[in-house]
Amino acid sequence: MSLATVESAKKLAAYSAIDDHFPANPTAIGIGSGSTVIYCVDRIVEKVAAGEISPDVIYVPTGFQSKELILSGGLKLGDIDRYPVLDACFDGADEIDRSLDCIKGGGACLFQEKLIAQCARKFILVADYRKNSTALGIKWTQGVPIEVVPSAHTKVVSELVALGAKEVNLRMGGKAKAGPIITDNMNFLIDAHFGPIEDPATLATQIKLLVGVVEVGLFIKMADAAYFGNEDGSVTARNRDGSIKKVEW
Incomplete structure (x- = not known):
């Protein structure tokens, strides 16, 4: 191919x-x-x-x-x-x-x-x-993107671990930027990998209810x-x- x-x-x-x-x-x-x-x-x-x-x-x-x-x-x-x-x-x-x-x-x-x-x-x-x-979280292993208010990111990271996230990372800017990526709405992005997601709807609701979360990348x-x-x-x-x-x- x-x-x-x-x-x-x-x-x-x-x-x-x-x-x-x-x-x-x-x-x-x-x-x-x-x-x-x-x-x-x-x-x-x-x-x-x-x-x-x-x-x-x-x-x-x-x-x-x-x-x-x-x-x-x-x-x-x-x-x-x-x-x-x-x-x-x-x-x-x-x-x-x-x-x-x-x-x-x-x-x-x-x-x-x-x-x-x-x-x-x-x-x-x-x-x-x-x-x-066949299921979310199998091929895309970078994690579910989550947009958060900057001041809440530490709290949200710990709460995502409590929800079962296997790996949680604050998305950084890489070589082009010293520090985290800033979204168009001046927020941070967190990537939370849960492994294969059995119930995406429930997980999306649980994450969205966390104070400081602006939006969840589960559609x-x-x-x-x-x-x-x-x-x-x-x-x-x-x-x-x-x-x-x-x-x-």
């Missing part, structure tokens, strides 16, 4: 997601982040140029990367304050289970990603086969469909109703 095959599959997954789920006559669309979302925007730009999508549609980003994609594609940029109801949102994910529950926030856009997904009438995930999992019963670019270059689409479609271009 070549890198070109993987990239081709990711592109086809994104194109299929847009072709199947871009709404008719929308007002505003949410655009997430990640390598597959780049291809989603490419497809939208193609369809705008072909006259299949109106150039007046507004696109609301989840973070800096998606904002740049929108602007570089010549699309109209909006914000969630002005467009609190979105017709659809297309986004990537760090891991997606069989129920379409997913882990997101690996790219540090956690709060904005969940806000925009919640505001969308339809939430569509696009990823490659490496994100397709429960939010996605309507997930499109995966496979190793063989094909695409598998899984829907919330359990139906599965194989796409080959």
Whole structure:
């Protein structure tokens, strides 16, 4: 399997997601982040140029990367304050289970990603086969991203251990920054690895109830469909109703 095959599959997954789920006559669309979302925007730009999508549609980003994609594609940029109801949102994910529950926030856009997904009438995930999992916490072992108020991070870390986290880390900026990563909302990020998560909904609620937690990177019963670019270059689409479609271009 070549890198070109993987990239081709990711592109086809994104194109299929847009072709199947871009709404008719929308007002505003949410655009997430990640390598597959780049291809989603490419497809939208193609369809705008072909006259299949109106150039007046507004696109609301989840973070800096998606904002740049929108602007570089010549699309109209909006914000969630002005467009609190979105017709659809297309986004990537760090891991997606069989129920379409997913882990997101690996790219540090956690709060904005969940806000925009919640505001969308339809939430569509696009990823490659490496994100397709039988249960959350199996393939994505970096941990569940958790956005926290800085002054509460020490308390929250100890409480996550009490909830059963096997490893808890304050996400640091690495070589580019001395100290922790700061989110767009001026908060810290904690990554808590619980191993395979048997009940993501319960865990999400338990974490969200901790004082100091702003948002949790467990997206429960939010996605309507997930499109995966496979190793063989094909695409598998899984829907919330359990139906599965194989796409080959």
